[in-house]
Every structure is written in C-alpha cells, then in structure tokens.
Amino acid sequence: MRQWLCRPLNSCRRPGTALFFFKSNLNLILGSIVVEKGMIIYPVRLLGYLFDTNLLFEILVLPTLCVLYNQVTLRRGLWPAFYYALLFSAGITALEYLIELYTDLIEYISWSWFFTLTSLTGVFILSRVFLVFFRWGCRRFGRTA
Numbered sequence: 001m002r003q004w005l006c007r008p009l010n011s012c013r014r015p016g017t018a019l020f021f022f023k024s025n026l027n028l029i030l031g032s033i034v035v036e037k038g039m040i041i042y043p044v045r046l047l048g049y050l051f052d053t054n055l056l057f058e059i060l061v062l063p064t065l066c067v068l069y070n071q072v073t074l075r076r077g078l079w080p081a082f083y084y085a086l087l088f089s090a091g092i093t094a095l096e097y098l099i100e101l102y103t104d105l106i107e108y109i110s111w112s113w114f115f116t117l118t119s120l121t122g123v124f125i126l127s128r129v130f131l132v133f134f135r136w137g138c139r140r141f142g143r144t145a
Contacts, residue, residue, distance in 0.1 A: 015134050016067045022130055023063035031058040041107040065092070066127040073128065085124035093117045
C-alpha cells in the first residue's frame with residue numbers, strides 16, 4: 001500500500017487525466033470569452049459571484065465527455081472519429097437548446113444552436129488532436145502512453 005501511495009505520478013500513463021485538465025482550462029478560458037463578449041448569459045450558475053460562465057459544464061461535464069469520446073474513438077480511423085464528434089456534439093446541442101428554450105439557465109444573446117454544434121465538434125476534434133500529440137510526445141521522449 002505504501003509503495004502505491006509514494007509512487008511518482010507518470011502523466012504518460014494517464015493520457016485521459018492530462019486531457020481532462022487541458023480541456024478544463026481551455027473550456028474555462030473560451031467559455032469566459034464568449035460570456036464576456038455578451039453572446040451567452042448564464043443567469044443561474046455555480047459560484048456566480050466569482051465566475052460569469054457555467055463552471056459545472058465548462059470544468060466537469062465537457063472535459064469528461066471529451067475523455068469518453070476519446071475512449072470510444074481510440075481504435076477508430078479519422079472519419080469515424082469525426083462522425084462520433086458530430087454525434088456527441090448533436091446530443092449536447094439538443095440538450096442545451098431545450099434547456100435554453102424551457103428554462104432560465106441559459107440565454108442566447110447573439111448565439112445560436114449552430115454555433116454550439118460547430119464549436120463542440122471542434123472541441124472534440126481538438127481533444128483527439130491533443131491526445132495524438134500527447135502520445136507522440138510520450139513515445140518521443142522515452143515514456144509509454
């Protein structure tokens with residue numbers, strides 16, 4: 001037990017963890033830019049006195065879905081990865097559109113469901129590209145991924 005607790009963390013053994021933290025930071029930055037530009041308003045949000053964006057979605061839900069997407073498309077080619085990215089994005093977009101329509105959790109100002117669909121598809125593809133470069137870097141510098 002002690003050996004397990006004192007073992008140094010090797011990030012190349014955990015590409016999903018690296019992806020999760022990368023996407024959390026990137027989503028928080030990009031989501032904050034969209035909110036600051038006045039394209040979307042989140043009237044009800046977690047820690048609203050500190051952040052204008054939806055922390056639950058930006059830091060927890062979307063990075064988790066990116067890790068899941070990369071687990072599903074791990075052994076698939078380029079086109080299936082794109083189709084899965086579009087499928088994941090369509091599901092999230094449909095839910096977000098219904099939430100925007102029937103609740104006060106999201107308000108679109110100069111945003112539309114199409115922007116959500118395209119940006120989420122780009123986010124999923126970018127997460128795949130990140131993992132490709134991450135694994136390449138681990139192999140290049142002598143660690144296994």
